[in-house]
Amino acid sequence: METLQSLAYGFSICLQPMNLFYGFLGVLMGTAVGVLPGLGPAAAISLLLPTVFHVPGVSSLIMLAGITYGAQYGGSTTSILLNIPGEASSVVTCIDGYQMARQGRGGPALGIAAFGSFIAGTISLVGLILFAPALAAAALRFGPPEYFSLAFMALTLVAYLTKGSVARSVAIACVGIVISLVGLDPITSGSRFTFGFRPLIDGFDIVIVAMGLFGMSEVLENIGTSSRQVSVLSTGTRMKDIFPNRADWKNSVKPIARGTLIGFFLGMIPGTGNAIPTFISYAVERKFSKYPEKFGTGVIEGVAGPEATNNAACSGHFIPLLSLGIPANPSTAILLGALMILGFQPGPLLIESHPELFWGLVASMYTGNVMLLVLNLPLIGLWVRMIKIPYSILSVLIILFCEIGAYSLNTSMADVLLMNLFGLVGYMMKRYDFSAAPLILAFILGPMLERSLRQSLILSHGSPTIFFLRPISLVFICLAVALVGSTCLAGRRLGEKAIDMKEV
Amino acid sequence: MHSRDLKSGFIFLIFSLLVFYESLRVGIGTLSKPGSGFLSFCAGMVLFGLSLMFIYRGWNVREARTIHSRRVILALAVLIVYSLVLDVLGFIVATFLAVAALFGVQTSRPWWAVLAISAFVTLLAYLVFGVLLHVFFPPGFLGI
Numbered sequence: 239m240e241t242l243q244s245l246a247y248g249f250s251i252c253l254q255p256m257n258l259f260y261g262f263l264g265v266l267m268g269t270a271v272g273v274l275p276g277l278g279p280a281a282a283i284s285l286l287l288p289t290v291f292h293v294p295g296v297s298s299l300i301m302l303a304g305i306t307y308g309a310q311y312g313g314s315t316t317s318i319l320l321n322i323p324g325e326a327s328s329v330v331t332c333i334d335g336y337q338m339a340r341q342g343r344g345g346p347a348l349g350i351a352a353f354g355s356f357i358a359g360t361i362s363l364v365g366l367i368l369f370a371p372a373l374a375a376a377a378l379r380f381g382p383p384e385y386f387s388l389a390f391m392a393l394t395l396v397a398y399l400t401k402g403s404v405a406r407s408v409a410i411a412c413v414g415i416v417i418s419l420v421g422l423d424p425i426t427s428g429s430r431f432t433f434g435f436r437p438l439i440d441g442f443d444i445v446i447v448a449m450g451l452f453g454m455s456e457v458l459e460n461i462g463t464s465s466r467q468v469s470v471l472s473t474g475t476r477m478k479d480i481f482p483n484r485a486d487w488k489n490s491v492k493p494i495a496r497g498t499l500i501g502f503f504l505g506m507i508p509g510t511g512n513a514i515p516t517f518i519s520y521a522v523e524r525k526f527s528k529y530p531e532k533f534g535t536g537v538i539e540g541v542a543g544p545e546a547t548n549n550a551a552c553s554g555h556f557i558p559l560l561s562l563g564i565p566a567n568p569s570t571a572i573l574l575g576a577l578m579i580l581g582f583q584p585g586p587l588l589i590e591s592h593p594e595l596f597w598g599l600v601a602s603m604y605t606g607n608v609m610l611l612v613l614n615l616p617l618i619g620l621w622v623r624m625i626k627i628p629y630s631i632l633s634v635l636i637i638l639f640c641e642i643g644a645y646s647l648n649t650s651m652a653d654v655l656l657m658n659l660f661g662l663v664g665y666m667m668k669r670y671d672f673s674a675a676p677l678i679l680a681f682i683l684g685p686m687l688e689r690s691l692r693q694s695l696i697l698s699h700g701s702p703t704i705f706f707l708r709p710i711s712l713v714f715i716c717l718a719v720a721l722v723g724s725t726c727l728a729g730r731r732l733g734e735k736a737i738d739m740k741e742v
Numbered sequence: 743m744h745s746r747d748l749k750s751g752f753i754f755l756i757f758s759l760l761v762f763y764e765s766l767r768v769g770i771g772t773l774s775k776p777g778s779g780f781l782s783f784c785a786g787m788v789l790f791g792l793s794l795m796f797i798y799r800g801w802n803v804r805e806a807r808t809i810h811s812r813r814v815i816l817a818l819a820v821l822i823v824y825s826l827v828l829d830v831l832g833f834i835v836a837t838f839l840a841v842a843a844l845f846g847v848q849t850s851r852p853w854w855a856v857l858a859i860s861a862f863v864t865l866l867a868y869l870v871f872g873v874l875l876h877v878f879f880p881p882g883f884l885g886i
Contacts, residue, residue, distance in 0.1 A: 700774030
């Protein structure tokens with residue numbers, strides 16, 4: 239009852255005209271930032287950080303928070319329509335979302351992404367309200383062994399990301415791990431795999447790698463195909479063709495529910511970011527699906543689950559931030575800075591000492607989600623029309639988009655060159671029948687895997703039993719073994735079936 | 743032609759040897775004090791094993807030749823050159839030339855149409871990103 243009263247108080251704060259305006263501004267900028275590759279929410283929030291000096295505290299925080307979850311909505315648009323992930327958390331949406339767009343179902347894909355994000359955002363907010371302090375305490379129990387086991391379990395999901403050979407996925411994942419280690423060692427600060435090239439000292443940025451491997455390689459492949467019109471063949475732009483139909487909803491309900499849970503709980507763990515939960519969600523949906531072989535060809539579950547996950551993870555990030563003052567990712571780290579500038583001390587006492595901030599922020603996340611749905615749905619028809627542009631022009635626009643996005647990261651020509659090289663690598667991978675998804679997953683997990691492995695082994699004086707003696711770590715290891723085991727078993731069953739059929 | 747498995751196997755083999763070299767150079771450390779090259783060495787070992795498997799699998803297999811479209815090669819060349827001359831020529835000049843080249847590779851429109859569309863696209867990109875979004879673009883030696 240007290241929680242409901244507090245929530246009502248929060249709505250009375252966020253529904254004030256000024257807070258509504260700043261909330262709208264935040265989600266609008268977040269959506270734009272999500273669409274544009276190269277400019278992430280962390281960069282946008284840091285650019286707008288000085289506003290905290292000129293705008294009332296709660297209003298500026300509402301705006302900055304709006305950017306973080308608004309970016310999740312925007313990132314899916316280019317992922318689905320152009321195979322260019324706007325954010326790292328939108329990479330996995332490319333796999334099936336883009337295929338749906340190629341089949342003339344870009345509208346339903348965008349629609350389910352928007353609705354799924356809204357539903358997940360709303361449900362996870364309830365979780366935030368009810369469970370924030372208790373869950374934050376549980377998240378703090380994650381140490382290096384738990385992070386390693388989580389990353390290891392996530393890495394075993396490479397088998398579920400592609401239809402083809404598991405060996406090829408593992409091989410390309412190993413390449414992804416090595417690529418992620420290029421640059422400075424975070425523990426010793428020594429350079430490795432740079433071979434004397436200064437631009438490699440900072441390593442590769444995920445946006446550069448993702449744009450190159452997904453966006454540029456797709457464009458290059460399509461350029462090589464004669465007279466091909468990649469844009470939608472015969473989609474309608476009537477309302478009923480644009481939005482998800484009843485069958486889409488039926489297939490998406492459970493993925494959205496599962497995605498919400500995965501995103502919310504994993505989002506609470508500092509350091510996991512938004513991308514890892516989306517890969518886990520995709521793999522889970524493939525595992526639970528009655529037709530896993532169709533994943534990668536344009537199934538709506540492959541969009542609904544991950545899109546729900548990345549929005550739920552956004553809400554999950556606020557739990558350690560507001561309850562304990564621990565940021566979960568770069569965006570929330572900057573938000574923490576904003577809180578401290580304004581004189582708010584995040585922690586268990588924040589709710590009691592500044593209820594207007596906590597409840598106002600929480601309520602604004604709900605109104606922000608409503609605004610995002612209202613903002614994004616009418617745009618679906620516009621986006622679908624956009625991809626009907628002749629591909630000879632569209633491809634050049636996509637390339638230009640990527641080039642500018644890459645350059646805007648660090649205003650460096652080297653980033654542009656690297657992205658083009660990754661585009662070449664991605665193109666060659668396609669020709670040699672290798673999927674980019676395992677590489678990207680391993681690239682994202684690599685730093686966390688290495689840091690936690692080395693820290694764990696140092697803590698345990700070289701004994702690997704540390705991963706088995708801690709309960710949470712043991713659970714993840716067992717899940718990983720179960721996943722690998724079920725893959726091998728499925729492979730053996732398929733083999734036996736093939737032998738049986740041959741004998742008959 | 744040799745199979746894709748064989749070719750990719752050799753590429754992975756070379757890559758894994760490179761990984762071994764660099765990992766040992768920076769030091770793999772010990773189990774109780776893992777070095778910079780520890781995880782990369784482990785990944786390299788897995789990759790080495792898989793590369794041998796691909797080579798074995800593809801050794802006696804023959805597949806049709808993989809043909810790369812001339813347009814793709816030209817487009818890649820344009821992009822590589824673009825990224826190298828961007829700072830020198832500046833955003834507007836480099837982008838105009840690159841966009842024109844990419845249009846030229848893909849379409850059979852008259853040259854004046856290609857140049858006109860390229861100029862329009864370059865200007866639009868500059869206005870949206872450079873002016874509206876304040877993305878810094880290199881001015882180049884012409885100062886524009």
